[in-house]
Amino acid sequence: MSDELPMSITSLTPPEKTIAQPRYSGQAGLHRPDGRTGRHPADPEPGSEKMRGLRLVAVWVGLTAASWAVLGGAGYGLYAVVGSLLP
Numbered sequence: 001m002s003d004e005l006p007m008s009i010t011s012l013t014p015p016e017k018t019i020a021q022p023r024y025s026g027q028a029g030l031h032r033p034d035g036r037t038g039r040h041p042a043d044p045e046p047g048s049e050k051m052r053g054l055r056l057v058a059v060w061v062g063l064t065a066a067s068w069a070v071l072g073g074a075g076y077g078l079y080a081v082v083g084s085l086l087p
Helices: 054-085
Strands: none
8 A cells, every 4th residue: 555656635546647748748737838828918900999887888788688688578478378378
């Protein structure tokens, strides 16, 4: 028993087996192309602007009302189908 490796706390494998090794050399993630940092740019493109204020609130209210309308229509459709199937 003393010659066996200790088991990992979170699994039944020895500690060196807990981290998956990359199968291919490109999977290691050590070399990224120059323009791909994995982060979003801090500012949007110069030509685009963020939607703010009353316009943003109006869009959110419109989307919420539309989603409730779709949900209500689906509920009424189900009600009508069940009502037509029952005597």
